[in-house]
Amino acid sequence: MAEHNELGKLGEELATAYLIKKGYKILVRNYVFQKAEIDIIARHNNFMICVEVKTRNSDFFGDPQEFVTPNKIKLLVKAMDAFIIENDIDLETRFDIIAVLKNKKMERLTHYEDAFYHF
Numbered sequence: 001m002a003e004h005n006e007l008g009k010l011g012e013e014l015a016t017a018y019l020i021k022k023g024y025k026i027l028v029r030n031y032v033f034q035k036a037e038i039d040i041i042a043r044h045n046n047f048m049i050c051v052e053v054k055t056r057n058s059d060f061f062g063d064p065q066e067f068v069t070p071n072k073i074k075l076l077v078k079a080m081d082a083f084i085i086e087n088d089i090d091l092e093t094r095f096d097i098i099a100v101l102k103n104k105k106m107e108r109l110t111h112y113e114d115a116f117y118h119f
Contacts, residue, residue, distance in 0.1 A: 011055025011100035012039055018098070018109055024049070033082040036075035041083060048093045050080040052115075055100040068097055073116055 016026055024042040031038040040051035054067050073095075080093060097115040101108040 007057060007102065008053075008055050010102060011098075012053045014055075014100055014102070014107070014109055015051065015053045015098040016040060018111070019044075019051070028083070031079065031083055033079035034075075036079035038076060038079050038083070041080070043091070046091055048080075048084065048089055048091045049096055050076055050093065051096045051098055052076060053098045053100065055102060057101070057103040068115070 012029065016029065019040065019042055020026060022044075024044040026040060026042050028041040029039065031041055038050050039053040040049075042049045042051060052068055052072070056067075076095065080095070083089075084093065094114055095116045097112045099110045099112065
């Protein structure tokens with residue numbers, strides 16, 4: 001597996017552990033719909049939450065959350081809609097980003113709730 005794939009998987013593991021510690025119920029990881037993949041789908045406080053995890057080993061080129069493009073947002077919304085319909089869910093939906101910076105010297109995780117409305 002390529003090093004960047006391993007870093008991405010590690011970031012998803014860290015994000016999942018963080019969410020569980022905060023009381024989120026993890027429903028699905030790596031949900032795929034057409035061309036989109038949702039890293040984590042969780043439930044918390046009567047919200048369905050789509051979580052995009054962005055992991056980098058440096059912020060030299062920008063913070064991890066800055067790499068969630070408008071096209072990626074459209075794909076995530078479409079995939080989350082499909083998940084909600086498939087599972088007959090009647091809850092409000094929120095889209096979060098968890099940005100992970102991880103290298104030998106540091107590990108920083110930042111959770112942006114309702115992130116698509118803030119970028």
